[in-house]
Amino acid sequence: MLTDLECDYINPIDLANTLNTYVMPEMAAQMFMFVVFLLMGEWFSMLVNLPLVAWNINKVVNSRQFYDATEVFRTLSKHKQENFFKVAFYLLCFFYYLYSMIMTLVNESTDDIRTGSAY
Numbered sequence: 001m002l003t004d005l006e007c008d009y010i011n012p013i014d015l016a017n018t019l020n021t022y023v024m025p026e027m028a029a030q031m032f033m034f035v036v037f038l039l040m041g042e043w044f045s046m047l048v049n050l051p052l053v054a055w056n057i058n059k060v061v062n063s064r065q066f067y068d069a070t071e072v073f074r075t076l077s078k079h080k081q082e083n084f085f086k087v088a089f090y091l092l093c094f095f096y097y098l099y100s101m102i103m104t105l106v107n108e109s110t111d112d113i114r115t116g117s118a119y
Helices: 001-008 011-038 043-059 076-116
Strands: none
Touching: 011 076, 043 076
16 A cells, blocks of 8 residues: 555555554554463563564554554655564564464374373
């Protein structure tokens, strides 16, 4: 969407209205995952997510969480950089969570085989 604004395919007001609908749900989902990791005792996963949660809390406290249609051209490079960072972070987290899930399943199946309760 930000590249559409750069190429003049979309106007700033439409861009801000479209992207602002996803800002708070993304932050809420990130906070939910952080709380789940905290409650489940997944300390490493919680610490990995801590910087992004702190960044989101800082943005909300300073009232900078939404895209402003009047300033979006001036802050376009900052928003693009932030979005690329988030995509890379979520991609790395996805593969870490996938790895953790597979390791948990493998460990459970080997424990079941050892104890004789595989069926």
